[in-house]
Amino acid sequence: MRKAIIFMIISALSFSVLNILVKDLRHFNVYQIVFFRSIITLCFTIPLLVRNKINLLGNKRSLLLARGTIGFIAMTLFFTSLQYLxxxxxxxxxxxxxxxxxxxxxxxxxxxxxxNQWIYFAIAFLGVLILKGFDTDVSTIGFLIVLASAVLTGLVFILIRKIGASDHPLVIINYFMGISAIISGMFTLFYWETPTSLEWLTFISLGVFGYFGQYYMTKAFQTSEINKSAPLKYIEVVFTMLAGVFWLDEKYTIIGLIGAGIVVTGVVLNTIFVSRK
Structure with missing residues (x-):
């Protein structure tokens, strides 16, 4: 369990840094950000697939293509929402x-x-309503964009369930990153802005932290029971808020903190309940 906690903390920190880096690059077009996030991660996944002699094309290809495409849209929407929220x-x-x-x-x-789950869902949505209804810092456009991202991410979970054990997790990630790199790369051609030397490092770091976040989250789930490690994933919210305050000088209202806390509470309770079933 100690290893699982360490792995999940590393994962949460990695995803938090990724979120902050995306926010820090918000003056670039979102497709350029998605492109680098994807192409650098592929530099990790493709060699691993080849070294372990795993079929890159996978088995359930139509589902893999759907997961990759919807995942790309969800990620693009989330990165876009960071320009407003x-x-x-x-x-x-x-x-x-x-x-x-x-x-x-x-x-x-x-x-x-x-x-029980309906109660937990209601708690989480109450937090969302508090964020949107009472926190005047929450942009309506940003709220709708990230909400759409959450809906599509939920659909991604279903597609991954449908794929099941038919394909290796690396294949699923590879399709996601491959499709994202191809589509965002085409759009990037029209919106390309040459980064400075420091910005190049930031762009490269997107894929590195994204990969390690995914890798150590998987390691945590493999090392311990899901019901013990899954709730730890939501410390990403805490890490991201702290990083935003100290790195980007973001300021949160009391209402905003209460709303975020209620959202996380509802989702964590549901995660624990589902994991124990």
């Missing part, structure tokens, strides 16, 4: 995606939602 606020709202995944599962996988 504080990083901690955007991450908090994005984390209601498991709720949308559960709702999609009812219609697409014929699963049932327990009454």
């Amino acid at each position: 504080k990083t901690g606020t955007a991450v908090s709202i994005r984390y209601i995606s498991p709720i949308f995944a559960a709702i999609f599962a009812v219609f697409l996988l014929r699963e049932k939602i327990k009454w």
Whole structure:
């Protein structure tokens, strides 16, 4: 369990740094940011697939293509929302995606939602309503964009469930990053802005921190029981808020902190409940 905690903390820190770096590059077009986030991660995944002799094309290719395409749109929307919202606020709202995944599962996988979960969902949505309704710092455009990202991320979870164990996790990530690199690369041709030497380092770091965040999250889930390690993932919200305050000089209102806290509480309770089933 100690290893799982360390792995999850490393993962949360990595994703938090990724979020802050994206926010720091907000004066660049979002497609250029997505392109570097994807292409650098591919530099890790492709060699690993080749070295382990894993089929790059995978088995459930139509589902892999759908997961990659929808994942690309969700990531692009999330990165776009960071141009309008504080990083901690955007991450908090994005984390209601498991709720949308559960709702999609009812219609697409014929699963049932327990009454306990509806209570946890209501708690999380109450936090969202507080953020949007009472925190005057929350932009309506940014809120709608990150909400759309959360909905699509929920659909991504369903697609990954449908893929199941038919394909290696690296193949799923590789499709996601490959499709994102191709589509964003085409748009980047029209919006390219040459980075400075320090900005080049920041762009490269996007893919590095994104990969390690994903890698150590997987290691945490492999090392311990899901119900013990999964709730730790949400410390990313805390790390991101702290990084935003000290790195980007972001300021959060008391209402904003309460709303984010309620969102995370509802989602964590649902995660624990589902993991123990």
